Amino acid sequence: MQRIVLFACLSLWLSSVTMAQRFEGSVTYEINYIQVPEDMAAYKSMLPNSMTMYFLGEQARMEQSVMGSLQVVVSNVKDNSGFVLTDFMGMKIAMPIEPTLNNTEDDVQYEYTDERKEIAGYACKKAIVTMEGMEPSVIYYTKEISGYHQDYTGLDGYPLQYEISQDGMVFTVTANNVSKEKPDAQLFIIPDDYSVMTQEELMRSFGGE
16 A cells, blocks of 8 residues: 555656746645546545645755655756655655656647736736647746746746646645745755665565566
8 A cells, every 4th residue: 555655656746846947945835636546546645735845046856745754856957857755664765866858848838818816925827738648737827936847848937836637646736835935955965864776676675576
């Protein structure tokens, strides 16, 4: 059961890492699950219901609490490299992330609207997002924060609410707090008491193939 929840969450985190170019501070989001696959339904209560993003220079850190354990993803905006930190069942593990390519502007299309609402104290506008091979989704963005989301290349602002659909799971991510306090640089390095493992080694440690 723990392995199912852990790797479902790792997949969720890696698909939704947000990176900033200039904004330094933190954004806390609430996560609401709209649809969960049948094989995950029994574990829905164990899935994270919030996440916090920290931004410093060209680095981003995402934190979530899963089953009482802190799970972290740290990324570098230059090449999308980074690592996952997981403190799970007494195991403190750092798993490297291979550099990946962002979506290009040709992969994502936006239909901007005049609909507005306030999110976490910021004025936001609505856009309808269409990505190749995916159903259109709604996003709310603000121009008051200087940053970008790797999945929403070319967006005219920073997303404070968006929807993710992946592997049969659909959920919304909505900001509820934005802080401009500069985070500690120590948040973006691997702690000394963590062991570095590849994803394959981590899966084997949980009895995977």
